Amino acid sequence: MIAGTGSDARDDARAHETPAAAGAQQGAGALRIDKVGSLIAALALFALVFEPFVTFRANRIVSGKGLGFTDIFAAGQAWTFLAVLAAGALFALLRSRPTLRFAVGVVLLLTLCVLLGLVPAHLVTADNPLARVSPAGGFWILFFAFSVLVTDAIAKLSFGPVQDLLALALAAAAIAAILSSGLWSGLSVMQEYANHADTFWLEAARHVELVTGSVAAAVLIGVPLGVACAKLPALRAVTLPVLNIVQTIPSIAMYGLMMVPLALLAARFPLLGSLGIRGIGVAPAGIALFLYSLLPVAASVVVGFTQLPHESVEAAAAMGMTPRQRLFAIELPLALPVILTGVRIVLVQNIGLATVAALIGGGGFGTFVFQGLGQAATDLVLLGAVPTIALGLAAAIVFNAVTELAERRH
């Protein structure tokens, strides 16, 4: 959008006869304020002035106090950092080319990560070895503001699927580099990670298994169910309201409801129990996630089918295609974009919902969240929450890119 108006302005400038007029026009363009940028700048400046950058605690559990740059670093350093970040906010405020905004945004985010990594060395000393440092409001708000700068630039650059995947890969590589370099190892979250390193990757794998298993099952059952609902109004009238009600059951209640019948089943048929179908554990968690996924998948199939171009469907019949040929050659391919949207929603939804599975022994990142809640250890909660969010974001980007690549082959 902005890139478009920018080039318009240049065309306008060329349309003017005198070079002076053109110069004035371009000068005015260079000083214009960016709408999204003003929000970014406001957020960043607010965070710099009023919000603590980190929280410092004497040990893992006591409540901490917030510290700003001037409390952490020597005055000269602190004011340099503040000036750099404030300059970043001002840059965001003024209109500029999306490529430049993208690059500056990335640099600002990296700067922020490095600054955060520098903090513990200044605060945790030999006489307080149990002290903990974790990012506070100021860091999060700045991180959010500069992320908006980057994503806004990406939107204006209108990245294709390949570029999206590349950007994601670079971001992942940057995070991996920061984590393996030990830059953040003084941070409280990383100390929690060090304490739980043996189970972290097990729970991560369990989380991914729960999500992929439940989404795959939902697609395998939900798509045929959706097709049947689209073809048979009577079935649709019964099925969709029932799935709607399932969707509204709170997740904790759903897990509770799963426990009783599954426990009874396992007691009656020991074979099932030995297969892992029990009142608690992975089975009820997976089944609950599957049930939550069924409505979005089936409903997106129904919506996809109702939006089919009527003439094409009639032409397919009139050309002499059998109902089966029509379904696989015409109806499903044409409804596919809508169906994939439903699957993407379910994928991201289940990545978040799967955290609750830890409550009934289903494992996953939720394990750390609930342990952290139990111990009043915020950083342990973060160890569960941040990877969940990252996984959800990455899954959405990958899924969108793959979908676009698949559709492009038409």
Next chain:
Amino acid sequence: MIEIEKISRRFGDIVAVDDVSLTIERGTITAFVGTSGSGKSTLLRMINRLIAPTSGTIRIDGRDTATLPAEVLRRGIGYVIQGNGLFPHWTVARNIATVPRLLGWSAARIDERVRELLALFNLDADAYLDKYPHQLSGGQQQRVGVARALAAEPAILLMDEPFGALDPIIRGKAQEDLLALQRRLGITVVIVTHDMEEALHLGDRIVVMDGGRVLQAATPAEILQRPAPGFVERLVAGVDRPFRLLSLIPVSEIAEAGAAEGNPIAGTQSLRDALSELLWRGAQSLPVASADGAAKRRISLVSILARAERSA
């Protein structure tokens, strides 16, 4: 030949088509005309059993269509729909190849046929084979739609408001193309339209429908000169009847013996052309072109005016 015998179709309490009997001759264009809800589309769709009749039979070349599986029947009948109904996720080539593929033609034969059809419709094969429908203009989409319907060389072509979505100029061109195509291939065409002008222009025979019944089935000249009282009469009152009528009659039909001044007019041209020519020249009569040695003939203004009267 398509024989429609005592065909009815009910949708719940509504009778869409009510006891219609009709014979459509091989190699002709028949136009079903009526307002929406007249049953004309339902009647058309019962010919390829997109809609099953509630009662009655339809025979094609003597064979009851109910005895064939619907898919087999439809693969032998071309079908063109308003808004073309092309498959948006398939290329032009794949769209045209739909029925040949269903019939299991070899890839080489399909490719040859697709190129042949694109040439017939004045579309450059190499430029259009791999295009998607959304990359074509409305007129091009319409032509590809007809090409697809004709791909497996059907003897019958059913068209449901095929030109409804086209602008007037493209529409006129598409109508001329259809007439030329029908003469060239000798196929039987049944076209549904709500436009009496279009029906008069295209149809060898016109079937006017209202409320599920056939009010009149006749040649264009008959419809113009002797419309059934009531609905049909009101329908044809909307067209320039005398001019329409004159455009249906060749000059040779009422040429008289005698000489006249000026450039001769061909006997195959219509009386409407002759009238136009006479008015433009301000003449009372025109010579009619004739082979050398044949007796001289002419066409006069008076005789044309007399022919244009209703009672003629």
